[in-house]
Amino acid sequence: xxxxxxxxxxxxxxxxxxxxxxxxxxxxxxxxxxxxxxxxxxxxxxxxxxxxxxxxxxxxxxxxxxxxxxxxxxxxxxxxxxxxxxxxxxxxxxxxxxxxxxxxxxxxxxxx
Amino acid sequence: xxxxxxxxxxxxxxxxxxxxxxxxxxxxxxxxxxxxxxxxxxxxxxxxxxxxxxxxxxxxxxxxxxxxxxxxxxxxxxxxxxxxxxxxxxxxxxxxxxxxxxxxxxxxxxxx
Numbered sequence: 001x002x003x004x005x006x007x008x009x010x011x012x013x014x015x016x017x018x019x020x021x022x023x024x025x026x027x028x029x030x031x032x033x034x035x036x037x038x039x040x041x042x043x044x045x046x047x048x049x050x051x052x053x054x055x056x057x058x059x060x061x062x063x064x065x066x067x068x069x070x071x072x073x074x075x076x077x078x079x080x081x082x083x084x085x086x087x088x089x090x091x092x093x094x095x096x097x098x099x100x101x102x103x104x105x106x107x108x109x110x111x112x
Numbered sequence: 113x114x115x116x117x118x119x120x121x122x123x124x125x126x127x128x129x130x131x132x133x134x135x136x137x138x139x140x141x142x143x144x145x146x147x148x149x150x151x152x153x154x155x156x157x158x159x160x161x162x163x164x165x166x167x168x169x170x171x172x173x174x175x176x177x178x179x180x181x182x183x184x185x186x187x188x189x190x191x192x193x194x195x196x197x198x199x200x201x202x203x204x205x206x207x208x209x210x211x212x213x214x215x216x217x218x219x220x221x222x223x224x
Contacts, residue, residue: 035214042116042198042214058211088153098142098202101212103155 002027004104006091011109013085021076021107023091031097032074036060037088037106046089049074050097078109085111118199118215125222131186133218135199138180145212146173146184147198155198158184189222196220 004025013019025032031050035043045058049068063082068074074093078085088108092101117136125131135144146158159166159173161182166173170189175182186193199215 040216042216043200043212044214045211048211090153090155092155097211100145100157100160102157103147106153106155108153 004091004093004102006089006104006107009105009107011107013109013111015111016080018080019078019085019109021078021089021091021109023074023076023104024072025074025091025093025102025104026072027093027102028071029093029095029102030071031094032068033092033094033101034058034064034066034074034076035090035092037090043090046076048097085109116199116201116213116215118197118218120218121216122219123221125189125220127190127222127224129189129222131189131193131220131222133184133197133199133220135182135184135201135215136180137182137201137203137213139203141180141201141203143202144175144182145200145202146182147200149196149198149217151195158197186220191222191224194221 007022033048034046037043044060046064047066049055052071055066055068065077090106091104094101115138119134143162145160147155149155161175170187172185196217196219198217200212
């Protein structure tokens with residue numbers, strides 16, 4: 001089955017540690033996205049990538065980093081510089097930026 | 113500032129009722145999306161539209177470009193429709209050009 005996978009579903013880390021969230025898709029999509037969701041707020045764009053080896057900052061990129069070495073994979077690293085990292089993180093992909101986005105199941109990160 | 117407003121924030125209905133969720137936005141858009149988020153967090157794309165009306169099963173989405181307004185209707189609602197419904201738009205202009213801007217969502221609960 002084609003789709004997007006994110007792992008793990010729940011992740012706990014100590015304050016000050018970097019953590020990497022996985023996102024893999026087998027839809028052959030060029031564009032991939034990372035969003036953050038906080039209670040009572042809409043999703044906000046962290047980073048996006050339109051093609052392999054290229055990515056752009058979204059609205060709230062500070063404290064995060066990404067890579068896009070393969071078409072299928074777009075991992076997100078939450079660094080210790082991110083002041084409030086506890087949130088629900090969603091990865092998405094689309095054929096290109098103007099088309100429908102398909103979302104992964106999300107990873108809930110809790111920093112203790 | 114490009115904004116997306118949804119109403120109502122919360123909605124409780126009895127099974128079988130006709131439901132309407134509204135979305136308003138501030139400036140010209142290239143597309144509007146309706147998404148469904150279940151309690152586990154996963155998001156499913158319901159519709160992407162730039163004009164007129166689309167229908168899928170019991171779901172109907174309409175958009176009025178002149179009034180900058182869209183509605184999502186659910187006919188013959190069922191408890192399995194209980195979810196958060198999210199409106200997202202891709203603006204033509206501004207700092208978020210091309211990126212999706214999300215509403216805060218409407219939490220729907222359908223009682224049997």
